[in-house]
Amino acid sequence: MNEADCPSWAEPMTTGLARVDATLRLQWINPALAECLAIGLRSAAGQPLARWLDDAALAQARRALAEQRPLQWREMLLADLAGRELRADIALQPFADGLLLEVHVLAAPMPLASPLSATLRGFAHEVKNPLAGLRGAAQLLQRRVDSDDLRALAGLIIDEADRLGTLANRLLHHDGAPQLGPVNIHQLLERLTDLLQADPSSPQLRHDYDPSVPDLQGDADRLQQVLLNLVRNAAEAGAQTLTLRTRVEHGVRVSERMLRMALRVDVIDDGSGVPVALRDSLFEPLVSGRADGTGLGLALSREIAHEHGGELRCSSRPGHTVFSLHLPLERTHD
Template identity: 75%
Template sequence: MSDLAWRTWAEQMATGLALVDADLRLAWINPALAEWLQLGPRSAVGQPLGVLFTGSDELAQVARLLSEQRSAQWRGVSLLAGGREVVTDIALQPFGQGLLLEVHVLAASPANSSPLSASLRGFAHEVKNPLAGLRGAAQLLQRRVDNADLQALAGLIIDEADRLATLANRLLHNDGAVRLGAVNIHQLLERLADLLQAEPSPPQLRHDYDPSVPDLLGDADRLQQVVLNLARNALEAGAHTLTLRTRVEHGLRLGERIVRMALRVDVIDDGPGVSAALRDTLFHPLVSGRPDGTGLGLALSREIAQEHGGELRYASRPGHTVFSLYLPLERSHD
């Protein structure tokens, strides 16, 4: 793409974009970012990058990225916009002799709403139409086939499309608070197993369940999404065998508090492991180890865990990676 064609395309983007030159000055800014930051696109050119950032640490990091020609993903960065601070997620990548900044301004979350970022809300909007088409196709298939197994698979597609559409609607309509109810974690994991076995090349699955695990208080749809994201990530990274394990832990620190009893759900895979370059930013939005990855799955999974008062952790080495979802069980006994 020529420079002129790229500029024309970038100026039509709803995403905020800016080019920073080797002297840490704004070489160009698109109308979307100019509007968000209350800057004139022409008057912004030549301005030092310090007109945007509220602190000096970011400027030093930008200079380092420029000198090393490296990319980075930053989350929750404050930018100056017309005398006020705007919280953003920023992706930085080398572009010619400078850096390209992709800026996502985060919408303020109303009280009791989900902390999901604006980028995830945008993703929810984009998937609604494909989900409707997928559901319709599955319904037609279910009616036209006589094979009971194929009808069951079509029903599985319909159920998953409905579940994802419900999640998307909650995000889009600011109805983001978790909907708590009794959740049997083993039922969620068995449904996950059904979904994975429907894959063209299903993985080898192992189950290591603690039968004493009680029901927990949670949002079943969202927790289903977490375990599905963890399994998908493992398979897309090259794993062939997955182990689904549940345990109960006592006296565990989750965030700033110690809970008396917590559920631990482990998704263990035999893939190549998490690369050293991703370990510090693995749960950030838009960070992915795959060229075709969106970088949304783990960010969403961590936020869902936090909504439930829990955490998502991992330990990884080649051939053995464990993602552990921790959820407090105390609320289920209140």
């Protein structure tokens, strides 16, 4: 293998990785780090670490190399080749006759009004590597199984891992704006159905679609995440039957705005319902009715609804809970 070639084990990693030789020059970097630093995989070989680190940090790196000990920096400022300034957690580990460099790029500080996003960035950081492992295992299964059905299920796992990886990257890089495009809500709901039916313990599904619903402008990945969060909550509340319903509504008030035309997606379940004590704080971060719950799913879902100019609401009693996602079908002014 050419020294500039990234080893196969490092290529799928979502953490930025590089090998640094004894002269503190890059020998190879993986695609994740190349993207972060805006540099080509080949052109990175031979670049001095001094291109990104100051003299004090270089001196520490030389000592770490000489003493063969790990070194970590928190929230270090870097500049990529395009001149964009980045903040990153950086680790150096002894590796053969050099060092293994790990770079975790951090998001820009968020406004104090958005504490949820800071929580989610930490969560996204933690799930990226397990997602890469999950994807790799699914790829191996897809190649080794003989059944078309099993290969399709493995492909579903790969697609979901990729989607979650994209969401994690957006949170980590603070790409706050949704990536808007035409979205067919029924296609998202049918994909959701495929995911649920892959689990034999999932509730019985019913569909009540309005065929006249037009496409909306939205971020398909983020909206898919909202719907997935809602049906998972229903399943965890002991629902036996789950109904997915779509309707077009006119004259819907969302916060201080009046939407002339809106899409309403209802997720209706017959589970135990939302506990009375949680109803006022249901969409707040870190609020959960389950001992093993993270309290992030509904908070994230409402934040995504707000990003799209919409709203997420809930009405609940034992045996009948409705989460309603309202989304604008045309942009209106206040």
